[in-house]
Amino acid sequence: MTAVSTPGPETYGPDRRALFESEATALYDEVLAAGGLPASDERIAEGGERHRPFALLAELGLLRRDDATDTWVAEDPSTIQSRVVSPLGQEGARLLDESSQWARAFAGLSTSWRRSPQSAGQGPFTYLHGEAIDPFLAGLVAEAEDELLTAQPQAGRDAPSLAIATERDTAMLERGTRLRTLYQHSARRSSITHQYVAAVTARGAEVRTLDEFFNRMIVVDRRVAVIPAADDLRTAIAVREPSVVAYLVDIFERTWERGRPFANRESSMMKDIAAEQRAMTIRMLIEGHSDPVSAKRLGVSPRTYAGYVADLKEEYDAETRFQLGYTMGTRGVSGNETPGVSGG
Incomplete structure (x- = not known):
């Protein structure tokens, strides 16, 4: 019988999942329907057309060799699933926590920079690119003392980014900072958005939705606004010019008045x-x-x-x-x- 070791989270990534979904599941169904797969089947031998999906199923323990009949037989996937899914979930939680720890570690440096003469010399607009955006936002939110205003169109808010936002924003709310967030109506159909809204509203945040399209925007203490510089969201602009920030806040307030409370399900x-x-x-x-x-x-x-x-x-x-x-x-x-x- 082939021994199957407990996999680590690095073992089963996107490539192996693609193989599992595209080929291995079909082979599993075939074995299940036939009642077994002869070990002598040339397709599963080294170099055979079904060897890769077969090897993955055997490694996972979804196929077990019956020595008495020299046949590979299917095993119940419910007994195997946790060996793959649980380590991945644990690693995901660890990475989210590590990401937050790094963001907090950089927040102090970001605060020092923004208060330094060098930062002031950059002028009222700062362009942020790619991976520099999230740490910059984390630092801004960590510094927020009065209020955070956010406009978040539904597109682009995936589960990992919302998980990070939930931890970041709940910590801010617990410090006493206010939060108001705008979504489009379509966000009401997103389960992960509902989880985020439940977490922040439980701590005093207000969330509304609107039918109109709007661009992403974050305003911290009405002194700094962050807006996208392009449609692909890979470049952002931090705006410190008071008149421009005031204009953006006015747009937010007018839009907010037309929004409908997220929690209202009447x-x-x-x-x-x-x-x-x-x-x-x-x-x-x-x-x-x-x-x-x-x-x-x-x-x-x-x-x-x-x-x-x-x-x-x-x-x-x-x-x-x-x-x-x-x-x-x-x-x-x-x-x-x-x-x-x-x-x-």
Whole structure:
């Protein structure tokens, strides 16, 4: 019987998972359906076409050799899964903690730099590139004394970045600093965003959502704002010019007033949100934006946006987008109607 050692987190990375998903699972299903795989099968021999996925299954313990029949048989994956998943989860948690520790270690140096004459000599605008952005933000948030304002479009907030943001922002809130965050309505469908919102609102933060598209923005104590310098988010600008920061804060405040509380799940409000997203879809169609642009403006995937358009086609009994546009035009539908009111 082949011995299987307990894997470390470095053992099973993206490449081996790709092999597992693309080839090994199919071979496992084949073995399971056939009741076994002869050890003499040439496909699994060294150099054979199925050797790599077979070797991975054997290493994982998903295939066990039955010496009595000289056959490889399938094992219950539920007894194997924890040996792979648990170490990866533990390593992920360790890396997140280590990342936070490094951010705190750099925060003191960042504070010293920003208060030094050299920093002042850089002027009111500082360009940040790539990996320099997150440490800079961590240092700013660590220094926040009064209030943090953030505008976060749904796109781009993945699980690792939200996990780091949760630890960073809850620590800030526990120091007594206020936090207000804006998302697009589409963020309400994200489970990881719900987890983040639950963590920060439990400590006094306020979170709202809006149908409109907006760019990412962070403002610390109304003295420094960080905004993207390009669409790919790999370059950011730290703005210290008081008049520009005040202008950005004014935009945030006006947008905030139109937002809807994230925690409010009343059916009437959810209907209003659905109506706002429908209206924005209509405006995107009328204005002639491409699907990728429209999806980005709504903060959803192109597939979800296509679903919104399909719903409108069904609602207006249209087979093509041209027919949909014509029908909405003849009924006076513009996407600017009061929620709940459409052309008749």
